[in-house]
Amino acid sequence: MTGLVVAGLCAVFAWLGWDDANVLAAVVSAVTGVVAVGAAVWAAAKQPPKDEPKVRARAARTGKATARSGGTANTGITGPASGGIDAVAQDTGDAVATDDGDANTGVRLT
CATH class of the missing domain: 1.20.5 (Single alpha-helices involved in coiled-coils or other helix-helix interfaces)
Known part of the structure; x- marks a missing residue:
């Protein structure tokens, strides 16, 4: 052109x-x-509307994750609760934690 x-x-x-x-x-x-x-x-x-979240996240059909010895397993979404995150987790895989590990298979906003 x-x-x-x-x-x-x-x-x-x-x-x-x-x-x-x-x-x-x-x-x-x-x-x-x-x-x-x-x-x-x-x-x-041009500014985004203030009522819309700043970040959109989606986790779907993820695999299995295992955490051991204080580790972290995540098959979903994690993030800060104050960040304006619009998060969706669908059909996520198993997250298993052993020996003081931490597991998340959905949405965890802290």
């Missing part, structure tokens, strides 16, 4: 001659610059 625009501008510039092409090029550059700045300001100002 950009190549077609450049080729079209080159053809128009050649057809117009140097003086008119110079003026047209200045106008095209100015309009393009204003559009670029407007798009950048719009993108920077």
